[in-house]
Amino acid sequence: MADYQGVLICGEVVEGRITSITTELLDTGRRLCDDLNQPLSVLLIGQNISEIAKEAILLGADKVYTVDGAPFAESYPERYAAIITKACQQIAPSVILLGQTDMGRDLAPRLAAKLGTTACMDCVELAIDSETRALLQTKPVYGGNAMAVWVSEGYQPQVVTMRPRVVAPAEPDASRKGEVVPITIDVDDSAIKGKLVRRSRKRLRG
Amino acid sequence: MNIIVCVKQILDPEIPPAKFKLDSESKRVVPPEGIPPVINPYDEQAVELAIRLKEKYEGKITVLSLGSDAAASIVKHALAMGADDGAVLTDKAFDGSDSFAIAYILTKAIQKVGDYDLVLCGRQAADWDEGVVGSIIAESLGSPLVTLAKEIDVADGELKVKRVTLAGYQVFAVPMPALVTVSNEVGQPRLPSGWGIISAAKKEIPRWGAGDIDADPSQVGAGASRRKLAKLFIPARERKCEIVEGEETAEAAVKLATRLRESGVI
Numbered sequence: 001m002a003d004y005q006g007v008l009i010c011g012e013v014v015e016g017r018i019t020s021i022t023t024e025l026l027d028t029g030r031r032l033c034d035d036l037n038q039p040l041s042v043l044l045i046g047q048n049i050s051e052i053a054k055e056a057i058l059l060g061a062d063k064v065y066t067v068d069g070a071p072f073a074e075s076y077p078e079r080y081a082a083i084i085t086k087a088c089q090q091i092a093p094s095v096i097l098l099g100q101t102d103m104g105r106d107l108a109p110r111l112a113a114k115l116g117t118t119a120c121m122d123c124v125e126l127a128i129d130s131e132t133r134a135l136l137q138t139k140p141v142y143g144g145n146a147m148a149v150w151v152s153e154g155y156q157p158q159v160v161t162m163r164p165r166v167v168a169p170a171e172p173d174a175s176r177k178g179e180v181v182p183i184t185i186d187v188d189d190s191a192i193k194g195k196l197v198r199r200s201r202k203r204l205r206g
Numbered sequence: 207m208n209i210i211v212c213v214k215q216i217l218d219p220e221i222p223p224a225k226f227k228l229d230s231e232s233k234r235v236v237p238p239e240g241i242p243p244v245i246n247p248y249d250e251q252a253v254e255l256a257i258r259l260k261e262k263y264e265g266k267i268t269v270l271s272l273g274s275d276a277a278a279s280i281v282k283h284a285l286a287m288g289a290d291d292g293a294v295l296t297d298k299a300f301d302g303s304d305s306f307a308i309a310y311i312l313t314k315a316i317q318k319v320g321d322y323d324l325v326l327c328g329r330q331a332a333d334w335d336e337g338v339v340g341s342i343i344a345e346s347l348g349s350p351l352v353t354l355a356k357e358i359d360v361a362d363g364e365l366k367v368k369r370v371t372l373a374g375y376q377v378f379a380v381p382m383p384a385l386v387t388v389s390n391e392v393g394q395p396r397l398p399s400g401w402g403i404i405s406a407a408k409k410e411i412p413r414w415g416a417g418d419i420d421a422d423p424s425q426v427g428a429g430a431s432r433r434k435l436a437k438l439f440i441p442a443r444e445r446k447c448e449i450v451e452g453e454e455t456a457e458a459a460v461k462l463a464t465r466l467r468e469s470g471v472i
Contacts (some may be wrong), residue, residue: 073371076378078350079469102371106353109341118432121336121427136436142235143219145226145435148334165470194350194379197366200374 006039006092021099023169030060057178072103081110213249219332245280248328252388254395257288267428285406286398304430309342344385351394356391392413
């Protein structure tokens with residue numbers, strides 16, 4: 001039985017920068033880990049990301065795991081999910097945090113299914129219950145007419161996505177120390193059926 | 207090309223907020239009086255996409271709905287639109303199922319139907335707004351999965367699926383059988399024809415219980431839930447109105463954009 005510890009953020013790197021949702025997850029993750037007294041890690045998949053990894057430490061991560069590979073937008077999601085699943089099995093976090101983004105929406109349910117655990121999508125608040133120490137996951141339901149607070153029935157790791165622009169991004173702290181850990185993940189490509197054929201490259205301005 | 211579409215009956219998501227009522231004790235939404243439940247809009251779009259594929263490539267569309275006995279009405283709605291067959295999955299043993307148990311029940315039903323090239327699900331249900339069931343079914347079936355599709359074509363014996371993203375789209379090639387979740391960018395679902403409605407009304411919709419799909423009792427119902435609902439509430443709403451002024455419309459627009467930027471909305 002794995003001992004699940006800490007929060008792991010599946011970060012997003014776009015055009016050589018950590019995305020704003022990732023910095024928001026760092027803010028939330030840091031707060032949860034300070035409360036739980038457990039480590040905050042980030043998983044980044046990309047090319048030449050060692051400098052970006054250091055940036056994530058200044059933003060609150062205790063550890064940043066880096067995997068050399070194509071970012072989500074250039075990957076076949078099933079393959080990307082296979083990489084993250086293996087990383088999560090190695091790292092064994094108690095909570096896996098993603099953004100409710102193109103990537104998070106797609107990956108979170110896959111991860112939960114592959115890891116045999118639970119998922120809660122589009123959360124607007126995450127907090128630790130002061131008595132039970134359970135993760136309280138608050139999210140809008142019925143089109144925003146109501147709010148639901150969900151708690152996992154002991155399933156770990158808990159996969160959670162957070163809605164962008166609900167919390168402020170983490171502020172860099174130049175005095176923060178942490179560790180960058182490059183890891184290698186092998187994926188059996190013969191077991192993966194499908195591929196990315198093309199994508200639009202519309203640039204969002206502003 | 208044989209297609210299975212999973213559809214869910216939900217409380218009408220278009221009801222005005224003033225009519226939206228909760229029972230916070232039982233943690234349930236109180237069904238509004240006089241407003242009938244509807245087919246989940248995203249699932250209706252999945253039916254629409256299935257029919258477009260049937261028109262192009264021929265084949266059979268089977269519709270499955272997990273819910274109460276009354277879900278037969280949305281199966282009939284799908285038949286009236288142009289689907290061929292359907293069944294309602296209903297059993298007391300299924301009550302209180304979470305997303306994983308729901309996915310398990312639908313997976314068993316899909317396996318009972320058998321002989322399919324594509325399973326379509328709406329991207330999320332407009333009641334609980336989770337968006338996980340389709341993906342979990344794909345994982346259980348061992349099928350390739352593409353989420354948030356707006357278009358599907360067949361080429362070289364494979365599906366070409368266009369997925370909607372914030373920056374535009376991605377196109378994936380996946381072998382069949384596959385599962386695709388469908389987004390609203392598919393467009394307006396067709397209205398059933400008069401003839402469609404009449405012929406669907408005459409059809410007998412079978413009900414399948416736990417025994418019919420060979421469901422493992424430990425995987426269904428409230429007992430199998432992986433999470434629990436701690437609280438359900440209506441958030442307090444505060445109304446503040448700030449008027450942005452300017453000598454010219456263009457000036458006011460620039461000020462508004464700046465204001466939205468400052469408050470983090472854009």
